[in-house]
Structure formats: C-alpha cells, structure tokens
Amino acid sequence: MSSVANPYDNAQAESLMKTLKVEEVYLAGYESFSDVAARRPIFIEEVYNTQRLHSALGYLSPHPFEVKRARQGGQFS
Structure with missing residues (x-):
C-alpha cells in the first residue's frame, strides 16, 4: 500500500473490483451470496493471477511476471 493521502493504491483496488465485476460477477448468474463467496477466490487465483x-x-x-522477475534476480518495486 502507498503512504497516507496517496491515491494510487485506491486506483489499483478499483481496477481489480471492476475486473471482478465485469469478468466474473455479471456473467456468472449467482443465486446467493454464498455462491459469490465460494467463487471469488477461485476467480482471483485461477483467472486474475494466472491467465489475465x-x-x-x-x-x-x-x-x-513474478517467475520471470525471480529468474532475472530482479527486485520488485
């Protein structure tokens, strides 16, 4: 996270939420909140972090990206 009064962390969070809604929630046709709670971690781990x-x-x-950086010995900024 960034420092106090730095808006950049909010932009990243908003981007993730938009992607989650557009690519998962609106298309899935959930019937209950428990369906959403069960599927959300799967979307993040299997789609957002590995495919998108x-x-x-x-x-x-x-x-x-992380694997490539690790092989190069690069530090994350």
Whole structure:
C-alpha cells in the first residue's frame, strides 16, 4: 500500500473490483451470496493471477511476471 493521502493504491483496488465485476460477477448468474463467496477466490487465483494479462506487467499475468522477475534476480518495486 502507498503512504497516507496517496491515491494510487485506491486506483489499483478499483481496477481489480471492476475486473471482478465485469469478468466474473455479471456473467456468472449467482443465486446467493454464498455462491459469490465460494467463487471469488477461485476467480482471483485461477483467472486474475494466472491467465489475465495486465498491461502494467508488460502484458503478462501476475504469476508468470513474478517467475520471470525471480529468474532475472530482479527486485520488485
């Protein structure tokens, strides 16, 4: 997270929430809150972190980006 009064962390959170709603919630047709609670972690781990491309990461998904950086010995900023 960023420092106090720095709005950048909010933009990242808002982006994740928009993606979650558009690519999962609106399409899934959930019938109860428990359906949402059960599926949300699966979407984040299996789709958002491993399949979905992120422009800020050079159009890689987070997991392959982290593996690539680890192989290069790079530090995360």
